[in-house]
Amino acid sequence: MIHHHIDVGGALRRSVCHLYSDLVTRPTGAAVRQEIEQQLEQIHDRTLTVIDFSHVGLLDFSCADEVVAKLLLHSISDAGAPVGFFLFRGVRDEHLEAIEAVLERRGLVLLIQTEDGSVHVVGELGERERTTWESLDRVGRHSAAALAAAIGTTLQETLSALDALCARRLAIKLDDSYIAISSALVARGIQ
């Protein structure tokens, strides 16, 4: 999986004003998202993009909706499949409040990497999906049957949960097996 890095603070300064560090107002958020989307146009669907908030000051709800929620919503193919995978990094508690609010409103989830390198799912995830993701994240690349056995559920239930995780960009199918995006990161040494 190819690793791509986008500095949101840099995108803000390039697209709106070189003096700004706060992501506030919807027009600002829309401009930053378009800047990011232009960079993403060149990549293919097995690319992992790190969206780095380290150099962002304030993030308000309107900007979080534009830069985070709409970025996820727009990154789908004509067939409705996710295009690319995202990992959000440098997200502080103050950012998280706005991000969680817009994810909840839109029914979205995303992966956030904290300072210690651990990766967490943010947003609402069903009980079965969360259990499946946590198990897949723990065991690494697994077939659905092996994962179902590890969790202690039926193959059908596990396949259903894995499909949902793939649709929500939390896991990826590789041949006949699955891997959590967070595990793929570790495999690539992205810390």
Next chain:
Amino acid sequence: MTTVISVPPSLDDQTFELVLEQLAPLPADARVLVDARHARWASPYGLTALLTLGQTRMTRPALAGPDAEDTASYWARAGFYRHAESIYDLHGHVPRDRPSGGESSVLLEITPVARSEDVHEVVGRIQERAQQILVRELSLDPQSTMRFAMTLSEACQNIVEHAGRGGWVAVQTYRWQKRLGRRVVVIAVCDAGIGFRRSLESAHGRPRTARWDDAMALEEAVIRGVSRFRDPGRGQGLAGVRRFIGKWDGKLSIRSGTARISIVPPWDDDVPLAEGLSAFPGAQMQITIPERISAGAR
């Protein structure tokens, strides 16, 4: 003929209604003199609402500022006269405009808001001073500074996104002796734009019920997070403001048209919804965050 509109000695969101009651019977092109000579105190809401009032008049209004030197001086430091002179014919003594500089109670001078860039400026300026005021003087959590700035940003964006014309924002701290006996920080955001009801009416295909009025429009927007935009991501700003005031035991009050809706904390006795007020264009918002005191200090 000029009609004199008397400004009460203490001008805040409640007493501003007395000003609007005097204005209500007059046509928009009637000549008015806003007489604030006896004013002794004004909240940021009072000052920004006075500017907004001037914007609503079709004939340039006149204003006589406070006679009391300290009051007039404070209005000047808050930036009132700087903006009032473009709206009103100013009568009487107008103090020299001075930046607030060392004035600790003025967190943000009266600032015009019309564009996205204005919100950036407001947010940038407030962060410089908010940390000291909110944490040291109001004993709020250090993380509250960013959330306060977020709240301010969302409040200002209501003007940019919905009002259709520019408005004003001001932030001030003061000791609210009468009602609370504690220090408070108050955000006032006032505009004379289209208001909540007309903004929601502009949404295509929006059904209007028999009860559709300013009060219902405020309930829809503030309580249910409805926006004129069909995009489900819209309407989150006011929800964020509500979360912030809920966390810090604050009060949110929004007046639009003939109604005012309030999220009322236990320390206040305001009504949740006031209807049948004197009609006034636009939207006027006030956010009040009280000083935090430990349980043992109550």
